[in-house]
Amino acid sequence: MNVLEVEIEKAGYKDRPDVIQEIKFSVRAGELVGLIGPNGAGKSTTIKALLGLLGEMKGNVVMAGKGTYGYIPEHPILFDELTLWEHLELAAASMEHPLPDFQARAEELLARFRLTEVRHHLPASFSKGMQQKIMLILGFLQKPEVYIVDEPFIGLDPKATKDFLEGLKEERGRGAGVLMSTHVLDTAERICDSFVLLSEGRLVARGDLEAVRQRCGLPGGSLFDCFHSLL
Numbered sequence: 571m572n573v574l575e576v577e578i579e580k581a582g583y584k585d586r587p588d589v590i591q592e593i594k595f596s597v598r599a600g601e602l603v604g605l606i607g608p609n610g611a612g613k614s615t616t617i618k619a620l621l622g623l624l625g626e627m628k629g630n631v632v633m634a635g636k637g638t639y640g641y642i643p644e645h646p647i648l649f650d651e652l653t654l655w656e657h658l659e660l661a662a663a664s665m666e667h668p669l670p671d672f673q674a675r676a677e678e679l680l681a682r683f684r685l686t687e688v689r690h691h692l693p694a695s696f697s698k699g700m701q702q703k704i705m706l707i708l709g710f711l712q713k714p715e716v717y718i719v720d721e722p723f724i725g726l727d728p729k730a731t732k733d734f735l736e737g738l739k740e741e742r743g744r745g746a747g748v749l750m751s752t753h754v755l756d757t758a759e760r761i762c763d764s765f766v767l768l769s770e771g772r773l774v775a776r777g778d779l780e781a782v783r784q785r786c787g788l789p790g791g792s793l794f795d796c797f798h799s800l801l
């Protein structure tokens with residue numbers, strides 16, 4: 571079953587409405603799909619397009635079930651005047667479907683990412699990695715059907731990265747699908763089930779590592795080798 575289906579004819583910005591073109595892919599329940607491509611290839615634009623954040627978008631995006639998604643942005647988005655706990659309360663209050671177990675879930679996530687002690691502090695004074703962990707907690711809070719994660723590995727320490735990947739694994743076990751953009755290709759190769767490779771706003775390869783290797787004519791090649799041969 572697909573939890574996310576994306577068919578973008580074209581999308582972009584007011585002055586450049588066709589930054590990305592003909593991007594078609596899907597994410598199955600439990601699948602982790604890596605969105606890969608060099609700087610400026612259109613990864614963030616693709617994510618913004620499927621979140622409905624772009625003025626210029628011609629295409630279709632379908633999310634399964636109730637259509638809930640957890641978006642984990644690359645750069646933390648925080649309010650100066652709210653404590654960490656108030657951020658979680660605000661997120662829960664603005665969800666379309668109320669969280670019956672908000673308190674327990676929030677406590678569990680704070681413990682997992684070791685932020686329990688600072689839950690009543692203002693995140694504006696936190697380190698970059700701590701702020702990034704808040705984004706992970708907010709993403710995990712509502713147990714969505716789809717996770718959309720923009721470059722999670724920059725700024726997280728190895729322990730936080732491990733905790734994050736374990737959290738994603740649990741969620742995938744429950745049937746959530748994940749689309750994750752990253753430049754960290756060795757990690758992507760290790761953890762992703764399949765890949766969407768973008769270059770200059772176009773889809774250049776789609777499928778598991780074997781399919782990407784075939785597309786590049788590099789049997790046994792790493793994702794890193796395939797990336798370089800395609801671009």
Ligand SMILES: Nc1ncnc2c1ncn2[C@@H]1O[C@H](COP(=O)(O)OP(=O)(O)OP(=O)(O)O)[C@@H](O)[C@H]1O
Nearest residue numbers: 583585586589607608609610611612613614615616
């Ligand atoms: N707000 C904007 N207005 C106009 N053009 C933009 C805007 N944001 C991005 N672009 C252009 O869209 C193209 C794709 O950018 P995008 O940010 O999607 O790339 P990316 O693959 O996410 O890159 P990176 O790996 O550097 O994050 C680039 O040419 C960029 O200049």
